[in-house]
Amino acid sequence: MAILITGISELVTCDETLEGADQSQRLGILRDAAVVVGAEFEDSPTTIRWIGPAVSAPEADWSFDLGGQTLLPGFVDSHSHLVYAGDRSAEFAARMTGEGYDGGGIATTVEATRDASDGELRSLLTARIDEMRSQGTTTVEIKSGYGLEVEEEVRHLRLAHEVTEETTFLGGHVVPPEWRHDRAGYVDLVAGEMMDAAAPYARWVDVFCEPNSPHAFTGEEARAILEAGQDAGLGLRVHGNQLGHGPGVQLAVELGAASVDHCTFLSDADVEALSGSDTVATLLPGVEFSTRSPYPDARALIDAGVTVALATDCNPGTCNSSSMPLMIALAVREMGMTPAEAVRAATVVAAQSLRREDIGVVRVGTRADLAVVSAPSYLHIPYRIGVPIVKTLQV
Structure with missing residues (x-):
């Protein structure tokens, strides 16, 4: 018809x-x-x-x-964490009074999400998808990363796959408390048994490459996870350079990642690497709004020839917003983008970060x-x- x-x-x-x-x-x-x-x-x-x-x-x-x-x-939200249970509003309130963010709160969500049933998580996920659609989002990428156990990561990816084909394995989100004294062992688990079990339910693999956080992963740890993902046939995405300068952007470009996300702290070499690559820099201004961090300089990136996308990073800790229109407004007001650039970044360029030509x-x-x-x-x-x-x- x-x-x-x-x-x-x-x-x-x-x-x-x-x-x-x-x-x-x-x-x-x-x-x-x-x-x-x-x-x-x-x-x-x-x-x-x-x-x-x-x-x-x-x-x-x-x-x-x-x-x-x-x-x-329709908006293409290429970075979200929608499979979760629990509440971290108190953490948000603390940051508004000056408390910093280092990734440690993720463990709180991991505990609550592990305890939730499939039915509870499915209900929460459906409500969040409906909320996104009510604001113009038609495609959403969803990461795991609140399970950090083999069976839990598979369970969360299976639930995410019920609502989107853009699913991302993020076993390399943080090192869970039970593995804090054996980081190498956890990296081996993510890159090995967990990767093998998760890959059938994922299109992408991601890792939180952030040496400035004691909870996230160094450049070499991130490399091991990403290369294992490549070997498993998954596309690459990277959380990089969110909390400070680090190797995330350079690693993403070197390995040919489709997107490196956050990009809050960039060196001239990072910008040069991005501008000469096919890797999209996906900016997440809701995170800076919610953590009182400095905003990325989108204007400088675009002027340097970097391909820039926008996404919400909707998650319970650092940006509990599903609103792509808000991300567009923040990009225009705080990051130097024109309205037209921001709309493109939320549609056709975000689709490019997912290597999609049929949407956006x-x-x-x-x-x-x-x-x-x-x-x-x-x-x-x-x-x-x-x-x-x-x-x-x-x-």
Whole structure:
């Protein structure tokens, strides 16, 4: 069945190849536009079938009018930790009074999540996915990392795989308390038995490479985990340079990781390495907001030729927000990005960080993962900060 969407005041395609579109901000904007979507088969994904001026729209089986709203690709949240139980609001309150963050609170979530049943975790996960979709997110990457035992990591990845194909094995999140006196043994476990058990449920492997934290992993420990992930056929992602300068970015680029995330503390050499690579720098401004840390300098990264994406890092400790519109607003207000750059970073570039070409863009043949802005322009996303004007379009 073909569905015609009309009444689009501004269609933000994020397609730089679209002829006749306004490409002044690299957003491929069409005004007074229409879109036709449909599924080729009953169980196949709904895809974009036609894009163009509303006056030229073809007939369809059904149509509806957006009444002058903005249409854009659904947000791609390429970094989240949604399989968890428990609450760390007291930790947030403590940081607001000056307490620092070093990753130690993760153990609290590990304990609560291990104690939760499948049913409890599934219910919590479903609610978080619904919350994201209500704010325009249509694709989400979900990491494990709150199990840190073989059976628990597999259990969390299995639950995550029920709601997304973008699942990431993060056994290398922190060293759990029971392994604190045998770090090498835990690294061997993650890179060996745990990796073997988790790989069938994961597309990616990630590691928290942060020598500035006593709980996370050094460069060599991270390398061992990432190389084992490569050998298991997983793509690479890295938590890097969040708490201070370190080897995370350089390691990610050297190994060809799809994304290195956080990038709060970068040297000139780190920026140079990123600018000459295919590794995306995924910035997570909600973390800086929630930890009172300095924001990454997105402006400097973009000007240096680095590919920059945005994600929420939705998690119970350092950013308990599922709002991609908030991340866009923070990127514009605090990190020097233009609204257009931030929207691209949350859609087509975030898709690039997942090595996906079928999402994050409105183009004939791509998935009809769309979001609506209750406003005449995408500029209202950062302009109306905190107002729920973006939602997923159900087609």
